[in-house]
Amino acid sequence: MTKCILIFRELEKCVDLLKIFEDRSIFFSQVTLIKPIDEKIISQQKEILQNLKSTLFKIENFEDNIILNPKLARQIRQRYMRNWLMPFGFLAGLGFSNMTNLTTFSSLNLNNFGESLIGGLLGLGSGYIGSFFASGSINLGRSKEIRPLLNANKDGKWLIVLEAQNGYELPWNLIKEYELLDIVFLEG
Numbered sequence: 001m002t003k004c005i006l007i008f009r010e011l012e013k014c015v016d017l018l019k020i021f022e023d024r025s026i027f028f029s030q031v032t033l034i035k036p037i038d039e040k041i042i043s044q045q046k047e048i049l050q051n052l053k054s055t056l057f058k059i060e061n062f063e064d065n066i067i068l069n070p071k072l073a074r075q076i077r078q079r080y081m082r083n084w085l086m087p088f089g090f091l092a093g094l095g096f097s098n099m100t101n102l103t104t105f106s107s108l109n110l111n112n113f114g115e116s117l118i119g120g121l122l123g124l125g126s127g128y129i130g131s132f133f134a135s136g137s138i139n140l141g142r143s144k145e146i147r148p149l150l151n152a153n154k155d156g157k158w159l160i161v162l163e164a165q166n167g168y169e170l171p172w173n174l175i176k177e178y179e180l181l182d183i184v185f186l187e188g
Contacts, residue, residue, distance in 0.1 A: 003030075003067060004170060006160040007152050007181040011048055014158045017178050018057055026171055031057035034065060034159035057160075062153045067161060067186065068146055078135035085127035085134075093123020145186055157181065 008014045014033060021031070066073050097119025098112075105118050153159060164170045175183075 003186040004162045004164075005068075005149060005184040005186065006162065006175065007149070007184070008158040008160070009179070009181055011158050013178050014160055015048065017160070017175070020174065021171075024174075026174075027165060028162055029165050030161060030163040032065060032161040033057055033059045034062055034068065034153065034161065035059060036153050036156045036158060037062075062150065062159075065161065068149060068159075070146070074135055078131050081131035081135050082128060085131045086124050087127070089123035089125070089127025089130065090120045091123070093126070094120035096123070145184065148182075149184060152181070 006014075006017075018031070018033065020026075021028075063069050063072070066076065094116050097116040101112075102119075103115060105115055108114070110118065149159060162170060
């Protein structure tokens with residue numbers, strides 16, 4: 001699915017557009033308002049954000065958004081892979097130790113159960129290491145797309161991340177009525 005990121009200079013324009021989406025019952029798979037860094041938010045904008053409550057969209061920081069932060073996406077991917085690879089690594093290590101009857105740790109005076117247990121623990125560690133490297137090997141190649149968004153965010157610009165529901169088109173006529181600085185599309 002394509003994600004569309006709208007860049008605004010003013011928070012008021014963002015809020016107006018989001019309220020129109022809500023009033024006209026235009027629903028999206030995802031709507032997130034990305035705040036600029038805290039030093040760029042003035043007190044009037046902080047008051048608006050505190051009063052802004054909606055079930056239609058979320059308010060996040062740039063570094064907390066999984067779409068815009070590849071490091072966060074990698075950490076989440078690693079956590080999911082770890083949950084699968086560590087138990088399988090333990091079982092594989094346990095099975096390998098039992099099948100081969102190796103006495104690698106005989107100097108520790110362990111019986112077969114102890115040898116199998118150490119083999120399982122080594123497999124568990126291998127699963128953890130594997131999850132770390134496997135999650136890092138997936139490269140989404142978004143660094144070129146995200147760099148201008150990060151710079152705009154640091155300059156005090158407001159971002160809206162939109163993802164249309166399957167089978168529906170984004171309301172471009174409505175979006176173009178507002179003073180956008182730029183629109184960025186992210187694939188996948």
